[in-house]
Amino acid sequence: MPSTTDLPLLCPVCSHPLDLLAADTGQGRLACPSGHSFDAARQGYFNLLVGKGTAFEADSAAMVQARADFLGNGHYGPLADAVAAAVVPFLPAGGAAVLDSGTGTGHYLRTLLDTASARGRNVTALGLDISKFALRRAARLNPEAVNLVCDIWQPLPLADEAVDAVTVIFAPRNAAEFARVLRPSGRLVVVTPRTGHLASLAAVAGMLGIEEGKEARLAEAMGGHFDAETTFDVDIPLALTRQEAADLAFMGPAGHHLDRAALLARLGSLPEPITADAKFQLMVFRPRKHAAG
Template sequence: MPDAALPLLCPVCCGPLSRAGVGAAAARTLSCASGHSFDAARQGYFNFLVGKGTPFEPDSAAMVEARVNFLSRGHYLPLARAVAAAVVPSLGEHPAVLDSGTGTGHYLRAVLDASAAAGRPAAALGLDISKFALRRAARLNPEALNVVWDVWRPLPLADDSVDAVTVVFAPRNPAEFARVLRPGGRLVVVTPRPGHLNIVADLTGMLGIEESKEDRLGQAMAEHFDTHSAAPVDIPLELSRRDAADLALMGPAGHHSDRESVEARLAGVPEPLQTGARFQVTVFAVR
């Protein structure tokens, strides 16, 4: 829940948000001095999207289920560890982390575990536009605050409020990330590299990765950030057809594909399917 290490702002009036009530009730309601109040859903997340919500399409329940299935089998564990290793050195005296586009909370879980193991347990805020994803995130990361929010809008956090921002396969709002990061804080961004999952992509119709993607990332960040470090993370994968279907459906292709059609394309493909995940973990420092 919000405390001195995680100063939340009301999405309506931008005033400070605090816990309302006492005891167990304090964990269920956030309110500001102007009287705006937000109650947690029964699954444990909050919805800050008031009014018209967002024009962007959130991940569906089927996409989230595919992601949970795939990630729970440990295929991307090396990536989760790499993200956590990039975050922990930036944590200060009162550690706080923003996971922007938290999804099911898989990568934030690794960060929270690593920060606790280092003796610096962090307050955390996970943002996503999918309520289906946040139901899972709230279950996986009950100590974090999990909130439905559109990251293209001003973030519901005070200036200089977090030590690290993580963005794993999610939209990036450089100006807002720079605003909420404390001096010396770090932005950790994960992007796929050319050749990522190429065999599964060809079989299932997933989109390929542009050769210029890494250059465009640096250009998009350049107004607010300098590149601190960049490291590849390559993961060889041996997948069942079920794994491959989950992998295809858990990402953007899941918005326009269904399991029946993807499994039909994979029918008869020999198991295991051998492919490779190719990521770049880039750490940025605020200019």
């Protein structure tokens, strides 16, 4: 079981502290003084969705499988390394804590934790996602992290100033909550696709295009709570098999409406390798409430 000693979790019902307790099943449970309790799933994650749950559509098991297969082949390794390089320098040598919001299968958090460990930093980690299918994999990949199903548009189950870094990789951004849970010296690292991302593949596969001006809108949306510190691009040329190209198309938002069989049929007319350019923007923000310090 992961430790919550350096990760002050809050109950999603009453906001009282949550403690990680042993359970007869060996998986553990989260419980607060008010009596609210959340048992770990067999795979090791906790579901903190309460009330009506969430109105947002979670990634399906098939989409998660496609993502695990694609990322497992190392295609986005340079991006995972870039995220780790942006975060680890801001982590203290002892007692560091990281929130990976929209952790998915935990792929990027795994690289971050390994990089931090190699540099002598012991990190407590929390992975949040709305998809239980994704968190099943994240809990296996990152057993030392606490993995929670929750809706990031609700109050995050963390105390104020609880973490040194928040990472958000292709996931929704709740700027107010991220600012609340970050420590004064903390940083928010956001990765988004840039204009032209996978354009050649998207035209064939029916993937969603990247809107013009998205980068500027991101900075503006963060502006009420954060100041942009650094921005840089990560470009990855891809040479894929048809199966890998199908996984790439299916693992993202387009997977909610694409038919995989039809997708493979469209890709079947293309010669291998199928080439495309992945274009990402990585932005590092610091909390505005601490900007003067």
